[in-house]
Amino acid sequence: MKLPLAIFHGDRNSIAAYVRTHIAGSTAGVRLFEHSGRHQLDREVGAIVLEIAEQLFEERDYLCDLADRLGPGENPIFSTLAALGEKVSRLKPTDLFRRTETTDLADLEAMRIALSGKLAGWDSMLAVVDEYDELDRAVLEGYRDQALQQRERITDAHRLVAKRALGR
Numbered sequence: 001m002k003l004p005l006a007i008f009h010g011d012r013n014s015i016a017a018y019v020r021t022h023i024a025g026s027t028a029g030v031r032l033f034e035h036s037g038r039h040q041l042d043r044e045v046g047a048i049v050l051e052i053a054e055q056l057f058e059e060r061d062y063l064c065d066l067a068d069r070l071g072p073g074e075n076p077i078f079s080t081l082a083a084l085g086e087k088v089s090r091l092k093p094t095d096l097f098r099r100t101e102t103t104d105l106a107d108l109e110a111m112r113i114a115l116s117g118k119l120a121g122w123d124s125m126l127a128v129v130d131e132y133d134e135l136d137r138a139v140l141e142g143y144r145d146q147a148l149q150q151r152e153r154i155t156d157a158h159r160l161v162a163k164r165a166l167g168r
Contacts, residue, residue, distance in 0.1 A: 012132075018125075019070060020067050026063055026118070028114075029118065032107065034050070034053045037050035037053055040104050052154070105161050105165045111154045112154055115147060125140050
């Protein structure tokens with residue numbers, strides 16, 4: 001079966017599907033940040049991670065609202081699969097019985113990757129902001145700027161934890 005090309009580029013369906021994909025990623029991201037923030041060995045790092053988790057939850061709400069305005073809302077199958085993937089990612093062979101600094105470090109590395117993906121999402125929507133009435137430039141720019149700040153804070157936390165986990 002051949003799908004119509006319009007599904008893949010340049011129409012309302014494509015932006016709606018794109019937003020739904022980012023909702024699924026956001027679901028996994030919120031879970032990662034919440035779980036890791038509660039379990040970080042360094043309480044200050046944990047507080048930073050939990051603060052960002054709250055921001056991510058608000059961003060996810062915005063994405064869900066945006067998806068509803070663009071067409072069919074959140075895809076529960078994608079979001080469930082993303083959440084399951086996040087849970088599986090917690091399994092680390094060296095850390096099965098206790099949390100270690102290397103667990104914290106691996107979580108922070110996953111967070112850096114997640115934040116970079118999220119930033120790319122805001123940039124992609126900004127690239128087409130004038131083509132869709134549902135997209136608000138000021139809101140998207142605000143979330144992009146917030147993503148830059150979040151990534152900087154997590155990068156700083158990552159460096160701190162890396163020194164502890166890998167230093168002599």
